Amino acid sequence: MLATFLIGLREGLEAALVVGILVAYLRRLGRQDALPKMWAGVGLAIALALGIGAVLTFGAYELTFEAQELIGGGLSLLAVGMVTWMIFWMQRAGRTMKATLEGGLDRALTTGGLWALVAIGFVSVAREGIETTLLLWSMVQAFGDAPSALLGALLGLAAAVIVGWLISRGAVKLDLRRFFAWTGGFLVVVAAGVLAYALMDLQEAGALPGPFTAAAPLDPVTGAVAVGGAGFPFGWAFDVSSVIAPSGPLAAVLQATVGFMPAMTWVQVIAWTLYILVVGSLYVRGLRSPRAARSHDAPLPESGPSPTSLTQQGAA
Numbered sequence: 001m002l003a004t005f006l007i008g009l010r011e012g013l014e015a016a017l018v019v020g021i022l023v024a025y026l027r028r029l030g031r032q033d034a035l036p037k038m039w040a041g042v043g044l045a046i047a048l049a050l051g052i053g054a055v056l057t058f059g060a061y062e063l064t065f066e067a068q069e070l071i072g073g074g075l076s077l078l079a080v081g082m083v084t085w086m087i088f089w090m091q092r093a094g095r096t097m098k099a100t101l102e103g104g105l106d107r108a109l110t111t112g113g114l115w116a117l118v119a120i121g122f123v124s125v126a127r128e129g130i131e132t133t134l135l136l137w138s139m140v141q142a143f144g145d146a147p148s149a150l151l152g153a154l155l156g157l158a159a160a161v162i163v164g165w166l167i168s169r170g171a172v173k174l175d176l177r178r179f180f181a182w183t184g185g186f187l188v189v190v191a192a193g194v195l196a197y198a199l200m201d202l203q204e205a206g207a208l209p210g211p212f213t214a215a216a217p218l219d220p221v222t223g224a225v226a227v228g229g230a231g232f233p234f235g236w237a238f239d240v241s242s243v244i245a246p247s248g249p250l251a252a253v254l255q256a257t258v259g260f261m262p263a264m265t266w267v268q269v270i271a272w273t274l275y276i277l278v279v280g281s282l283y284v285r286g287l288r289s290p291r292a293a294r295s296h297d298a299p300l301p302e303s304g305p306s307p308t309s310l311t312q313q314g315a316a
Helices: 002-028 032-062 065-111 114-143 146-168 176-204 249-258 266-288 290-297 307-315
Strands: 236-239 263-265
Touching: 002 032, 002 065, 002 114, 002 146, 002 176, 002 249, 032 114, 065 114, 065 176, 065 266, 114 146, 114 176, 176 249, 176 263, 176 266, 236 266, 263 266
Parallel strands: none
Antiparallel strands: 236 263
């Protein structure tokens, strides 16, 4: 629940800040008449995300086990790709997000078309909605505890809406740069865990070599799939299921936070390690870059609008 709560909070707050910029700018221009059209686009984006979630949840029931694992692994890889792209996009383009959104609104208002304003609201929220849906769906499949995971996500989204509204009213001040920096690091670890789970799905489906295929090395004594060094590269890297129950609370917490599973294959361990080393180091380098340091005093943080700017816009 904690992992999905943090994901819902981060993604929801990002969407809430985007919508807050759009609403504040329209009000500052005295174009409240355009708000219903923009909200219609936001509503369509939310409906699309819910629709994708419903299709993923209920559409898999008619598939074979191998097909479910293959689709689940592929979609989890897509979620990892989207999350990774979003993390670095926020570092690179977040500082100009306010100007970009306002420029898009200016063009939509100039054309005067209904669909142009609807599209602005839709596009501004759809990316976060689809990304969140794929990531949460992958995590629910990995955790196996859908009610708790979904409850955490809903609580996170609700908290994001409340915090976003309070920021826009100037009732609360939040260091958005630090918030998105820490949660971005958390998402790197979560994405590594989702990547490991996706590879397990693909191995179970037979799309990748592993303990479930003929490529698995066998223990010459027991005839079971080898564990440890003897299991490299397509066997089990370790199996501590006798110490940490796979269905127990400790396993659930470890899998939700760091992507650890009581039994992991060598393919999973290598992919998890490489992802953390490569993506994690690039992420930290981005945080320490001179450009990021120079933008510390910018009116608009890379991660979203400052409370002051939103308050001034709302007052105007």
